[in-house]
Structures are given as structure tokens and as C-alpha cells.
Amino acid sequence: MAAGSLPQTAYLPYDDRTQTLRQIKGYPRSWTRTPAQPLIERPLTLSELTGPTGLEEKLNLGNGDFSCLTPGGPRAIGQLISVSGRxxxxxxxxxxxxxxxxxxxxxxxxxxxQLDRHQAPLDANFTGQGRFRTGADGSYQFRTIKPGGYPVMESDWWWRPPHIHFSIFGPSWMNRYVTQIFFPGEPLNETDLLLNGVLDPEARQRLIFQPQPTKVESGTNMLSFRLDFVLRGKNSTPALG
Ligand SMILES: [Fe+2]
Incomplete structure (x- = not known):
């Protein structure tokens, strides 16, 4: 369809190769997450278009350090990392x-x-979740522990590479973006069905953290990674549920 014939509210469709495959061979869950029928348009409600509001007051956003449960408390086991970007x-x-x-x-x-059947220990000092807001320039930064890889138990062969899940809320409930970001140089990146479900290699690269220069400081040694999210357009960061 020519761009000129699109209704005013529509966006040009993405090149499918820059997005995650809707149905991934060997990953049955991708079938259940994809509508089997054409989508039906429905009018959006006012609250869907204008909410949520006041999240900063309603939610505990913390201090952006997810490597420990309380500021200055014992740190979770693992490699301390800093993640930042825009x-x-x-x-x-x-x-x-x-x-x-x-x-x-x-x-x-x-x-x-409760559904995690991987036989590996929990960490008493780590919940694996956190919230924060972007700044006036769209920037963000948080500290955490580098995640480990884990097996997809029902697959009999597939291990997920280390990754961090991100959800970004825009100005309304209808602007939620979800993806997963991976670490550079991980052998499991080569076989991950989700990461490689993005067929275009350049687009796939946008799902991998960029390592930042290392430095040694007293008390705060950590590795730093960066990821700049682009939420629309030909250079957009692929969504990955
Ligand atoms: Fe995961």
C-alpha cells in the first residue's frame, strides 16, 4: 500500500526482518502469543488514552540500585554492572x-x-526487578547484577543467554513497549531462538548492550553497559516479549 493511501492515524508498517518473528520454529509459546485472526479495531477509552497518571507517587521507584535490597545493605552475588542509556x-x-x-x-x-523449574539457588539479597523513570533528556541509569543464563526446560537443549527484560510505558496504557536486551560476546546469543527471531543482523544488534570503557575506582567497581532505545522508525529497537 502506498504511504499516501494510508489513513491519517496509521503508521508505515515495519520491515518484518527488523522485528521479531511472530511465530518461531521450536518455540511453541510464540504461536500462542500471536493472534491467529486479523485484528479488530475498537475505539479506545479516555482512560486508556490518558492514563496512567501520577505513577511516580503511586509506585515505589527506589534509588535505581537493584544489586541490594536496601541502600548500603549486603550485595547480591555476581558481577556488579551499571546500565545506562536514553x-x-x-x-x-x-x-x-x-x-x-x-x-x-x-x-x-x-x-x-513459581514456574521457574531451573535447579539453581535464589539469592536472599536479590529480587531481580526494579523500576525507575527516564530523566528530562530521556536518560536512565541503574545498577544490578549481571544475570546468568538459564535452560528452557521443555526444550531439552535450549539455554537462554543472559538478558534483562525491559518494559517502557509511554504517556498512556496503550504505549507500552517490551523487549529483552542481551550482553555482547555471549556464546548463547548465537543459538537463542528469541534473539535470532529478529532476522535482520543490524536490527538484532540493537538488542545487545554496548560495553563501556572500564575503569577502577575505590568502592564502586563495576562493568558498564549502554543501550539507547529508539521506539519507532527504521532504526527502532525491536520489541521482544
Ligand atoms: Fe528471561
Whole structure:
């Protein structure tokens, strides 16, 4: 369809190769997450278009350090890392004060979740989840522990590489973006069905943290990674549920 014939509210469709495959061979869950029928448009309600509001007051956003349960308390086991970047639209305009939620496995590759059957220890000092808001320039930063890889038990062969899940809320409930970001140089990246469900190699690279220069400081040694999220356009960061 030519761009000129699109209704005003529509966006140009993405090149499918830059997005995650809707149905991934060997990953049955991808079938259940994908609508089997054409989508039906329905009018959006006012609260869907304008909410949520006041999240900063309603939610405990903490101090952005998820490597320990209390400031200055005992640290979770694993490699301390700092993650930073910006959230922007396709023109580089910042997504200001967006609510970002992250969740991840601990350094042994274990989630606090009743369906996690991986035989690995939990960490008493780590919940694997956190919330924060982007700044006025769309920037964000948090500390955590580098997650471990974990097996997809029903697969008999597939291990997920270390990754951090991100959810970014725009100005309304209808602007939620979800993805997973991976670490550079991980052998399991090569076989991960989800990461490689993005067929375009350049687009796939946008799902991998960029390592930052290392330095040694007294008391705060950590490795640093960066990821700049672009939420729309040809250079957008692929969504990955
Ligand atoms: Fe995960």
C-alpha cells in the first residue's frame, strides 16, 4: 500500500526482518502469543488514552540500585554492572519521565517465580526487578547484577543467554513497549531462538548492550553497559516479549 493511501492515524508498517518473528520454529509459546485472526479495531477509552497518571507517587521507584535490597545493605552475588542509556523516538526526541520496569534472573540464572523449574539457588539479597523513570533528556541509569543464563526446560537443549527484560510505558496504557536486551560476546546469543527471531543482523544488534570503557575506582567497581532505545522508525529497537 502506498504511504499516501494510508489513513491519517496509521503508521508505515515495519520491515518484518527488523522485528521479531511472530511465530518461531521450536518455540511453541510464540504461536500462542500471536493472534491467529486479523485484528479488530475498537475505539479506545479516555482512560486508556490518558492514563496512567501520577505513577511516580503511586509506585515505589527506589534509588535505581537493584544489586541490594536496601541502600548500603549486603550485595547480591555476581558481577556488579551499571546500565545506562536514553529512550528516544526516531528523531532523537527524548521520552521524558517514562516509567521503565526491568526484570531478570539472578547470577545463577534463577527467577523468583513459581514456574521457574531451573535447579539453581535464589539469592536472599536479590529480587531481580526494579523500576525507575527516564530523566528530562530521556536518560536512565541503574545498577544490578549481571544475570546468568538459564535452560528452557521443555526444550531439552535450549539455554537462554543472559538478558534483562525491559518494559517502557509511554504517556498512556496503550504505549507500552517490551523487549529483552542481551550482553555482547555471549556464546548463547548465537543459538537463542528469541534473539535470532529478529532476522535482520543490524536490527538484532540493537538488542545487545554496548560495553563501556572500564575503569577502577575505590568502592564502586563495576562493568558498564549502554543501550539507547529508539521506539519507532527504521532504526527502532525491536520489541521482544
Ligand atoms: Fe528471561
Amino acid at each position: 529512550v528516544t523516538d526516531e528523531d532523537g526526541a527524548p521520552l521524558t519521565c517514562a516509567l521503565v520496569e526491568v526484570w531478570q534472573a539472578n547470577s545463577a540464572g534463577k527467577y523468583i517465580h
